[in-house]
Amino acid sequence: MVNIRSAVTPLVSQSQSSGQNDAGVTSTQHNALDSQQKDSVVPLSVDQTVFFKTWLKRPMRTGAVVPSGNALARLITSDIVPNGGPVIELGPGTGAFTRSILAKGLPEDKLTLVENSPDFTALLRQRFPKAQLLEMDVTRMRMWDEPWNNMQAQAVISGLPLLTMGLRAQWNVVGACMQSLRAGAAMYQFTYMTRCPIEPTILSRLGLKAERIGSAMFNLPPASVYRISKR
Numbered sequence: 001m002v003n004i005r006s007a008v009t010p011l012v013s014q015s016q017s018s019g020q021n022d023a024g025v026t027s028t029q030h031n032a033l034d035s036q037q038k039d040s041v042v043p044l045s046v047d048q049t050v051f052f053k054t055w056l057k058r059p060m061r062t063g064a065v066v067p068s069g070n071a072l073a074r075l076i077t078s079d080i081v082p083n084g085g086p087v088i089e090l091g092p093g094t095g096a097f098t099r100s101i102l103a104k105g106l107p108e109d110k111l112t113l114v115e116n117s118p119d120f121t122a123l124l125r126q127r128f129p130k131a132q133l134l135e136m137d138v139t140r141m142r143m144w145d146e147p148w149n150n151m152q153a154q155a156v157i158s159g160l161p162l163l164t165m166g167l168r169a170q171w172n173v174v175g176a177c178m179q180s181l182r183a184g185a186a187m188y189q190f191t192y193m194t195r196c197p198i199e200p201t202i203l204s205r206l207g208l209k210a211e212r213i214g215s216a217m218f219n220l221p222p223a224s225v226y227r228i229s230k231r
């Protein structure tokens with residue numbers, strides 16, 4: 001006769017061993033999956049975090065969810081020269097354009113930053129301590145003669161969301177910028193749209209022309225840069 005107990009015991013042992021091996025494989029697979037999921041989560045940089053928080057607070061004034069990319073920064077600062085005079089930057093945010101300006105060789109103390117967000121100004125003051133930092137509403141620039149009339153800047157680099165501003169605000173900003181520039185200098189403005197963001201009526205009344213100098217197609221989102229100067 002066949003001993004049933006002796007026949008069944010190896011099968012049970014084999015089944016338990018197989019179950020333990022399966023559980024081991026399953027656990028390994030879960031660990032690998034968890035590891036892949038953790039690796040796939042890309043943490044936000046300090047700039048991205050500050051920018052996104054500021055956008056949540058004031059989306060119409062910030063204009064973008066993330067900082068501008070390097071390609072756009074190089075394009076909008078392409079005409080700056082080290083010894084050409086001061087540079088004014090409007091709405092520098094976390095300093096994407098600022099770093100590109102300084103990389104052109106401009107001394108930091110020749111740079112004026114105009115920013116209205118407390119979160120951004122705290123970061124800018126820490127990163128660019130030698131630059132002149134003006135914490136103010138850019139739409140009120142034209143109400144003050146100083147320092148714009150005597151600036152004689154070689155360029156104004158604008159990161160402002162001009163499309164979300166009304167005609168009066170645009171008039172004040174662009175007018176003050178033109179007052180601050182030396183002869184032959186220009187204001188540089190980027191946009192995500194297919195046209196210059198400054199209203200044609202403002203360009204006409206101030207005797208200005210807008211010329212597209214290029215596009216940064218790999219920026220997020222793609223953007224173009226316009227040079228605004230006297231006719």
